[in-house]
Amino acid sequence: xxxxxxxxxxxxPFELETVHLDFRLDPKxxxxxxxxxxxxxxxxxxxxxxxxxxxxxxxxxxxxxxxRDEYRVSVTGLTIHAASLPEQPFTIETVVRIVPEANTxxxxxxxxxxxxxxxxxxxxxxxxxxxxxRPDVMAKxxxxxxxxxxxxxxxxxxxxxxxxxxxxxxxxxxxxYLFALVAGDLVAHSGTFTTMSxxxxxxxxxxxxGDEDRCDFALEALKRSMKWDEEVYGxxxxxxxxxxxxxxxxxMGAMENKGLNIxxxxxxxxxxxxxxxxxxxxxxxxxxxxxFHNWTGNRITCRDWFQLCLKEGLTxxxxxxxxxxxxxxxxxxxxxxxxxxxxxxxxxxxPLAHPPRPDHYKEINNFYTATVYEKGAEIVGMLRTLVGExxxxxxxxxxxxxxxxxxxxxxxxxxxxEDSSGRNLSQFKRWYTDAGTPVxxxxxxxxxxxxTLRFEQVTQPTPGQAQKPPRHIPIxxxxxTPDGREHAPSQVLEMTEATQDFTFxxxxxxxxxxxxxGFSAPVSLExxxxxxxxxxxxxxxxxxxxxxxxxxxxxxxxxxEMAQGKPAxxxxxxxxxKLIADESAEPAFRAxxxxxxxxxxIAQTLHDRGITxxxxxxxxxxxxxxxxxxxxxxxxxxxxxxxxAVPGPYSPDPRxxxxxxxxxxxxxxxxxxxxxxxxxxxxxxxxxMTESLGALSLLVQAGIDDGAxxxxxxxxxxxxxxxxxxxxxxxxxxxxxxxxxxxEELSDDPLFTWKTxxxxxxxxxxxxxxxxGFHRKDGAGYRFYADWLIRLDPVNxxxxxxxxxxxxxxxxxxxxxxxxxxxxxxxISASDGLSRDLSEMTTRLLA
Ligand code: DPP
Ligand code: ZN
Numbered sequence: 051x052x053x054x055x056x057x058x059x060x061x062x063p064f065e066l067e068t069v070h071l072d073f074r075l076d077p078k079x080x081x082x083x084x085x086x087x088x089x090x091x092x093x094x095x096x097x098x099x100x101x102x103x104x105x106x107x108x109x110x111x112x113x114x115x116x117x118r119d120e121y122r123v124s125v126t127g128l129t130i131h132a133a134s135l136p137e138q139p140f141t142i143e144t145v146v147r148i149v150p151e152a153n154t155x156x157x158x159x160x161x162x163x164x165x166x167x168x169x170x171x172x173x174x175x176x177x178x179x180x181x182x183x184r185p186d187v188m189a190k191x192x193x194x195x196x197x198x199x200x201x202x203x204x205x206x207x208x209x210x211x212x213x214x215x216x217x218x219x220x221x222x223x224x225x226x227y228l229f230a231l232v233a234g235d236l237v238a239h240s241g242t243f244t245t246m247s248x249x250x251x252x253x254x255x256x257x258x259x260g261d262e263d264r265c266d267f268a269l270e271a272l273k274r275s276m277k278w279d280e281e282v283y284g285x286x287x288x289x290x291x292x293x294x295x296x297x298x299x300x301x302m303g304a305m306e307n308k309g310l311n312i313x314x315x316x317x318x319x320x321x322x323x324x325x326x327x328x329x330x331x332x333x334x335x336x337x338x339x340x341x342f343h344n345w346t347g348n349r350i351t352c353r354d355w356f357q358l359c360l361k362e363g364l365t366x367x368x369x370x371x372x373x374x375x376x377x378x379x380x381x382x383x384x385x386x387x388x389x390x391x392x393x394x395x396x397x398x399x400x401p402l403a404h405p406p407r408p409d410h411y412k413e414i415n416n417f418y419t420a421t422v423y424e425k426g427a428e429i430v431g432m433l434r435t436l437v438g439e440x441x442x443x444x445x446x447x448x449x450x451x452x453x454x455x456x457x458x459x460x461x462x463x464x465x466x467x468e469d470s471s472g473r474n475l476s477q478f479k480r481w482y483t484d485a486g487t488p489v490x491x492x493x494x495x496x497x498x499x500x501x502t503l504r505f506e507q508v509t510q511p512t513p514g515q516a517q518k519p520p521r522h523i524p525i526x527x528x529x530x531t532p533d534g535r536e537h538a539p540s541q542v543l544e545m546t547e548a549t550q551d552f553t554f555x556x557x558x559x560x561x562x563x564x565x566x567x568g569f570s571a572p573v574s575l576e577x578x579x580x581x582x583x584x585x586x587x588x589x590x591x592x593x594x595x596x597x598x599x600x601x602x603x604x605x606x607x608x609x610x611e612m613a614q615g616k617p618a619x620x621x622x623x624x625x626x627x628k629l630i631a632d633e634s635a636e637p638a639f640r641a642x643x644x645x646x647x648x649x650x651x652i653a654q655t656l657h658d659r660g661i662t663x664x665x666x667x668x669x670x671x672x673x674x675x676x677x678x679x680x681x682x683x684x685x686x687x688x689x690x691x692x693x694x695a696v697p698g699p700y701s702p703d704p705r706x707x708x709x710x711x712x713x714x715x716x717x718x719x720x721x722x723x724x725x726x727x728x729x730x731x732x733x734x735x736x737x738x739m740t741e742s743l744g745a746l747s748l749l750v751q752a753g754i755d756d757g758a759x760x761x762x763x764x765x766x767x768x769x770x771x772x773x774x775x776x777x778x779x780x781x782x783x784x785x786x787x788x789x790x791x792x793x794e795e796l797s798d799d800p801l802f803t804w805k806t807x808x809x810x811x812x813x814x815x816x817x818x819x820x821x822x823g824f825h826r827k828d829g830a831g832y833r834f835y836a837d838w839l840i841r842l843d844p845v846n847x848x849x850x851x852x853x854x855x856x857x858x859x860x861x862x863x864x865x866x867x868x869x870x871x872x873x874x875x876x877x878i879s880a881s882d883g884l885s886r887d888l889s890e891m892t893t894r895l896l897a
Pocket of ligand 1: 171303305339340343362
């Protein structure tokens with residue numbers, strides 16, 4: 051397979067103004083007729099239209115059928131020779147046939163539970179018809195659908211419909227990856243939204259019959275998103291109708307097709323009985339994300355797929371800010387950083403490390419990563435920190451004004467910041483082009499009223515990038531007096547050198563520095579801080595992020611010691627005691643402070659400190675620390691458990707959700723010493739999924755789960771979304787020594803419908819989340835996991851490739867485990883007919 055390179059970008063030599071698509075739907079033999087109006091822009095040798103797995107019926111130019119020697123069909127598409135191309139504008143008409151029911155890769159047009167559905171990003175449109183399937187070719191789409199289904203949907207506005215037929219027209223030029231078609235027996239949960247200029251937009255959430263009472267939360271979230279984008283970014287919706295469809299078989303979370311978003315049903319459907327607090331928050335965030343793409347992604351799209359983070363980083367940043375504004379801001383920030391470290395920092399330290407804007411790839415689907423998305427969002431946040439609130443809004447206004455209707459690059463994006471702020475961002479650009487997480491070392495001195503912070507930045511080499519010049523890093527710093535007051539408001543230090551000093555004068559006493567407030571840059575901060583200073587920050591820091599961070603640091607230090615067989619120091623337990631008792635803090639915040647670092651995170655920290663992580667020792671250390679905390683704070687935790695019960699009907703609002711989170715965190719610690727008694731009671735009395743699933747997880751962890759797991763299965767076996775939770779929860783929470791056997795048993799369960807991505811992911815992610823279970827010394831976890839990747843690959847290469855990232859940390863571990871993982875990766879890469887997706891992944895993982 052070929053490697054695609056950023057520096058080989060060439061514009062498409064034709065303009066494509068409009069495309070007419072006529073679909074005749076049939077599961078076994080769908081016919082697609084496409085009419086494309088091309089305008090030559092420059093003399094072209096030939097015209098290549100992308101196409102894969104299509105049966106070509108005919109191709110004509112300006113009404114004349116082409117002869118067999120006027121074009122060539124290959125596995126990548128249809129090429130029309132130059133001699134047959136008119137010099138004036140011309141129309142190509144093609145007819146192809148495709149087989150939706152045979153499409154298990156879920157890319158292009160496929161079927162899910164009898165419904166037709168499409169997924170075209172990144173390059174799925176070429177599996178529907180021959181077309182210049184690249185994001186910089188933007189055309190107006192006109193679509194007719196003939197098919198035996200009550201509901202027939204496509205992008206844009208509805209022109210006409212009658213039984214078995216519908217016609218849609220999208221006035222906004224768009225790239226093919228935003229095309230969508232849905233046909234099926236669906237029902238709508240509907241509403242309206244009046245935009246800021248007074249236009250009424252019809253909103254519909256389309257679902258299978260029986261699911262319509264689980265749509266209201268998503269509909270309201272959509273309205274909140276539309277309002278927020280008007281208020282915060284001045285962006286108004288631009289069609290008369292906005293449709294969302296829920297589909298059970300979907301490779302991604304959701305897709306922002308113009309006017310017709312398609313969602314994995316997991317991220318739309320919610321009821322108190324079936325969705326957790328975390329699901330509610332995530333649904334709201336994803337609804338917002340896909341809606342926000344209408345401006346950042348659709349109206350302004352990417353020139354090529356190397357620029358993916360232009361739309362994704364910005365849109366993630368926008369959805370994160372939306373959630374911060376609508377829920378608890380500081381708690382959301384901490385959640386986002388936990389996620390960033392767990393996924394992106396992990397990626398950045400391993401063989402899959404790549405820049406937010408990669409410069410080469412074989413399969414673009416392998417670059418829908420935490421680096422492109424979450425690190426991409428952090429970069430936007432840093433830009434905002436550098437230019438300030440007003441500067442940010444000015445830059446975004448200019449971005450929309452200058453680039454509406456265009457396909458853009460990271461250079462265009464940075465230029466609007468440069469032009470609107472007058473700043474030079476050439477060094478800052480390295481955040482987009484360089485991979486790796488900078489390590490930021492800090493030391494401080496104090497003499498005669500002058501306090502000096504010395505920063506040193508180092509970024510380790512990453513695959514293909516040996517040299518790492520210094521980056522432009524915004525470091526938000528606050529200084530606290532020894533009695534816990536602010537010396538001065540937070541300020542942003544701009545680091546641009548490898549080593550740099552910043553001084554603060556006229557300080558009567560040595561201050562306590564709170565560094566990297568709000569996690570102002572995605573770096574790894576290394577700082578020798580005494581436990582009593584961390585305890586001080588945990589008690590007094592006015593920046594909630596750093597307050598939490600201080601506690602996390604204490605926990606991590608304790609776990610690193612304990613995982614090496616050293617006894618636990620009391621610092622963390624003592625410091626945490628104050629926070630447990632601090633009733634002025636948000637329950638959701640206290641819940642986060644009670645959450646211990648994950649075992650995978652501890653393994654990473656050990657590796658960073660030059661110590662080979664031992665998964666069993668890490669598991670034992672974490673259990674011991676949790677048990678110790680429960681013993682030390684038994685009474686206080688018991689009080690919290692009682693006080694945080696939420697009476698009355700369920701509400702997914704952040705406050706009651708925070709109380710439930712704190713209550714479950716307390717129960718989680720106490721579970722180690724109360725024999726699972728609280729978990730048992732909670733499981734039996736739970737009236738919502740948050741408590742029910744939380745309690746189930748604790749019972750599994752305590753090893754007293756038999757009755758509960760089967761009762762849960764019996765109650766929910768017909769509900770696919772809840773059953774996904776049943777699979778993942780028991781694997782993630784069970785004692786590591788039984789994880790692989792349990793995964794094997796579950797893979798024999800008739801409910802393990804492995805071709806459904808959600809179910810496959812539930813089982814595999816459950817196992818790999820069980821750190822010590824997955825990394826079992828005899829390699830049984832690796833073998834089981836690899837067996838399933840090999841089995842899934844021919845059916846659904848995208849999901850198989852995505853799930854192979856479970857192995858991305860293989861070089862962290864001891865020689866025996868490394869050898870075991872390496873041989874599984876080699877076994878995968880030697881399988882017959884390996885997909886381009888998984889083959890690129892194993893090659894990179896093994897490099
Ligand atoms: N559907 C994915 C997302 O919204 C890819 N664009 O991020
Ligand atoms: Zn997105």
